[in-house]
Each structure stands twice: as C-alpha cells, then as structure tokens.
Amino acid sequence: ETGVTQTPRHLVMGMTNKKSLKCEQHLGHNAMYWYKQSAKKPLELMFVYNFKEQTENNSVPSRFSPECPNSSHLFLHLHTLQPEDSALYLCASSYSGTSTYEQYFGPGTRLTVT
Amino acid sequence: AQSVTQLGSHVSVSEGALVLLRCNYSSSVPPYLFWYVQYPNQGLQLLLKYTSAATLVKGINGFEAEFKKSETSFHLTKPSAHMSDAAEYFCAVSEREYGNKLVFGAGTILRVKS
Numbered sequence: 001e002t003g004v005t006q007t008p009r010h011l012v013m014g015m016t017n018k019k020s021l022k023c024e025q026h027l028g029h030n031a032m033y034w035y036k037q038s039a040k041k042p043l044e045l046m047f048v049y050n051f052k053e054q055t056e057n058n059s060v061p062s063r064f065s066p067e068c069p070n071s072s073h074l075f076l077h078l079h080t081l082q083p084e085d086s087a088l089y090l091c092a093s094s095y096s097g098t099s100t101y102e103q104y105f106g107p108g109t110r111l112t113v114t
Numbered sequence: 115a116q117s118v119t120q121l122g123s124h125v126s127v128s129e130g131a132l133v134l135l136r137c138n139y140s141s142s143v144p145p146y147l148f149w150y151v152q153y154p155n156q157g158l159q160l161l162l163k164y165t166s167a168a169t170l171v172k173g174i175n176g177f178e179a180e181f182k183k184s185e186t187s188f189h190l191t192k193p194s195a196h197m198s199d200a201a202e203y204f205c206a207v208s209e210r211e212y213g214n215k216l217v218f219g220a221g222t223i224l225r226v227k228s
Contacts, residue, residue, distance in 0.1 A: 004157070031214050043158075043204065043218040056215065090157055094214050101214055102148060105157035 002026055004106035006091050012112045015081055021109045023074040023091030031096035032074040034066060037088040050096045081113045116141045116207050118219035126225040133192040135222050137205030147188040148206040149179055158204060164188060200226045
C-alpha cells in the first residue's frame with residue numbers, strides 16, 4: 001500500500017449504531033488529520049494529531065471520538081450519529097515541524113446516517 | 115484569522131481554452147498557499163504550493179499559480195484545458211505560525227466542454 005488509505009470506503013449506519021473509520025498512512029509522516037466534507041460546505045477540519053498527541057479539536061461533537069495509537073494510524077469512532085453527520089470523511093497526513101508542509105489525503109469514507 | 119475566498123463556485127470552459135480559477139486569501143502574516151484538485155469519489159490531490167520562494171509556481175498537469183501580495187491573490191491557471199481537468203479545485207492557506215493547519219476555500223467545480 002502507498003500513500004494514505006481509508007477503510008471502509010462506504011458506510012451506512014443507523015443513528016444507534018457504533019462504527020469506526022480507519023486511516024493509515026505509509027509516508028513516514030508524523031501529523032494526521034480528520035476532515036468532514038459536506039455538500040455545498042467548505043472542507044471542515046475536525047481533529048489534528050501531531051506525534052500521536054491531539055493538538056486540535058475544532059469544537060467537534062462528542063459523538064465523534066478520534067484515536068491515534070501511533071503516527072501511522074488514525075481512527076474515528078462514531079456513535080449515536082445524526083442524519084446531518086452524513087458526509088465524506090477525509091483523512092490526511094503530513095510532516096510536522098516549524099515549517100508548513102503539504103497534506104496528503106486519503107480517498108475518504110462516504111458515510112450515510114439513516 | 116486566515117480565510118480563503120474562491121470566486122465562482124462553477125467555471126465552464128471549452129476544451130483547449132484558458133483555465134482561470136480565482137483565489138483570494140486573508141492572512142495577517144506571509145502565508146503558505148496551496149491548490150488541491152478533487153476528482154469524483156476521490157480525496158484531494160496536491161496540484162502546487164507557494165512557500166515564499168518564486169511567486170510563479172508550477173504544478174502538476176500543466177497548472178501554475180501566481181502569488182500576488184498586493185492583490186492577496188493566488189489564482190490558478192492552465193493555458194489549454196483538457197477534458198480530464200474536469201474536477202473540483204480547492205485553494206487553501208496556512209499562516210506560518212499555525213504550522214500545519216490549513217484553511218480551505220469552498221471549492222470551484224471546473225467543467226470542460228468538448
């Protein structure tokens with residue numbers, strides 16, 4: 001595998017379900033991100049992890065719970081979601097440091113909440 | 115606070131015509147600027163980035179962008195559109211003191227007519 005991978009690519013879940021999204025990067029990066037992309041809205045940054053530590057939480061509801069066990073893996077645990085949470089969830093990674101580095105994106109997970 | 119405005123949510127050009135996608139940014143300090151492209155059902159792919167070296171930046175697929183500080187602009191151009199350029203394009207900004215946090219514009223969908 002190369003680049004940034006995400007599984008599953010598509011997910012349909014009821015509002016009472018619990019599911020997890022997985023992201024893995026094979027680029028040797030040390031920062032990882034979750035974004036939400038909804039129709040007709042700008043890309044929304046949700047969480048940032050640098051060296052496995054969460055450094056940004058953009059006022060995301062607690063029904064979204066991120067986990068970063070190491071610099072290569074990032075999870076987004078979902079529970080009791082709402083229909084408005086249906087969106088494309090994108091994972092990205094980059095180097096982390098005093099400069100600004102470009103982010104590399106995975107293909108996304110298309111989430112539908114019924 | 116940083117922000118990005120992309121003028122025109124939809125742009126339509128004929129095959130072989132000039133492509134011009136507009137991006138204006140707001141930043142209190144010298145920014146890093148990026149253009150990404152997103153094809154249907156895929157993640158974002160980096161086209162090019164400006165990091166204060168040359169003001170004219172060349173990217174992949176024949177695209178280039180020019181940083182104009184006086185106009186706070188970073189417009190994306192391509193001399194001759196190809197059918198395969200049809201996609202959604204995103205401009206993003208990061209202020210140096212924010213490190214690897216990007217703020218994205220709302221996106222511009224490019225349509226290429228044959």
